[in-house]
Amino acid sequence: MLVACGGAEESPAPKTPQAPVVAAPPPAPAPTVEAPKEEAKPKESFAELQQKTLKGVIEATNAHDAKKLAGLYAEGGIVKIAGAPADASGREAIAQSYQKLFDAFKDYTTAPSRVFVKGDVAIVEWAFNGTHTGDLWGIKASEKKVGAQGVDVMLFTPEGQIKEHHVYYDGGTILSQIGLSKQKARAIPALASSPQTVTSNAAAEETKNVEAMNAMGAAMDAKKEADWLAAMSDTVEWDDMTEAQTSKGKPEAKKFFKAMTTGFPDAKTTVAHAWGIGDYVILESSWTGTHKGAFFGIPATKKSVTAKSIEIAQFKDGKLVKGWSYSNGADFMQQLGVLPKPGGDAKAAPAADKKAAPAGDAKAAPAADKKAAPAADKKAAPTGDAKAAPKK
Numbered sequence: 001m002l003v004a005c006g007g008a009e010e011s012p013a014p015k016t017p018q019a020p021v022v023a024a025p026p027p028a029p030a031p032t033v034e035a036p037k038e039e040a041k042p043k044e045s046f047a048e049l050q051q052k053t054l055k056g057v058i059e060a061t062n063a064h065d066a067k068k069l070a071g072l073y074a075e076g077g078i079v080k081i082a083g084a085p086a087d088a089s090g091r092e093a094i095a096q097s098y099q100k101l102f103d104a105f106k107d108y109t110t111a112p113s114r115v116f117v118k119g120d121v122a123i124v125e126w127a128f129n130g131t132h133t134g135d136l137w138g139i140k141a142s143e144k145k146v147g148a149q150g151v152d153v154m155l156f157t158p159e160g161q162i163k164e165h166h167v168y169y170d171g172g173t174i175l176s177q178i179g180l181s182k183q184k185a186r187a188i189p190a191l192a193s194s195p196q197t198v199t200s201n202a203a204a205e206e207t208k209n210v211e212a213m214n215a216m217g218a219a220m221d222a223k224k225e226a227d228w229l230a231a232m233s234d235t236v237e238w239d240d241m242t243e244a245q246t247s248k249g250k251p252e253a254k255k256f257f258k259a260m261t262t263g264f265p266d267a268k269t270t271v272a273h274a275w276g277i278g279d280y281v282i283l284e285s286s287w288t289g290t291h292k293g294a295f296f297g298i299p300a301t302k303k304s305v306t307a308k309s310i311e312i313a314q315f316k317d318g319k320l321v322k323g324w325s326y327s328n329g330a331d332f333m334q335q336l337g338v339l340p341k342p343g344g345d346a347k348a349a350p351a352a353d354k355k356a357a358p359a360g361d362a363k364a365a366p367a368a369d370k371k372a373a374p375a376a377d378k379k380a381a382p383t384g385d386a387k388a389a390p391k392k
Helices: 046-062 066-070 091-104 171-177 204-221 225-230 250-263 329-336
Strands: 073-081 109-118 121-131 145-156 162-169 196-199 232-240 268-277 280-290 304-316 319-327
Touching: 046 066, 046 109, 046 121, 046 145, 066 091, 073 091, 109 268, 121 268, 121 304, 145 171, 145 304, 145 319, 162 304, 171 329, 204 225, 204 250, 204 268, 204 280, 204 304, 204 319, 225 232, 225 250, 232 250, 304 329
Parallel strands: 073 162, 109 196, 232 319
Antiparallel strands: 109 121, 121 145, 145 162, 162 319, 268 280, 280 304, 304 319
């Protein structure tokens, strides 16, 4: 249809279309920042656990912390002291024995001088200093300064706890120092600032040295003097901790051989453990015999004795050059009836004429006069550990 000449209605102007409204997108989430992950600590090796325990024993001993010391032992741990009538078995008993040590020596201080390590075994040579300020094996405080050397043998669990602990020291040394024995006392030892550590290298020489040491013991038992002496260097030295002096040279060794085989002609040695560690052999053993002849001035008593000891022997070119032996001379003399048992008569006993000499494996006999031996309650302290006297 056409629209012409006025008269028709006007068409409205077209409207401008509106742009569609677009919703704004939601804001992006903030990035998540992860907290840094802690790196897993490397698992401690057995050697590290073992060293930590050895260090802990020394620290807890010098802090007189019996409970902490007991915690370094396995739940069924046991402490065995050479010459003591009873062992300390279990943490509670171990803590009690350490506490008795600290009660007897209020200023008890110890330090290791040498540490020998082979597998799960650590052998610690130590010394202690202290003042006799409390009851010791039934002996009232003397307020005298004392000190001795000893050895601990510690066997460890895979977790680094002590499962078995053997202690060797001479109770007679302490008795001499407090005036209850006329035996000449060893000087109070100085404490080492840091220990020498010897670790097994599993070399063939270690095995050969152990064989040589065992052969010496067999020669002593068989009364073969020439074979026994042949294993030693001409300048051999042997330091028996039950004696005040060190034995030097083969002539003195020969004197010991004669005294031992005459006094105890039926003596036999049983080796419990023999470890070759570097140039050293460490022998833990016991020997039994009947006192049938004079022994360093002591007439035959016809009594049977058993002595436990530990020897540290140093070899060079297949020969014994130096040795150290630790045993409880007081216990030995008590078995012979020469000294009273702990808690008995505390009078000073006369010293016998006993000299030290290198012991093959029947060991150097304990001093003839050591006094009352440590009582069952005397306990040992680890590692250089507390020890000696009441005990490492």
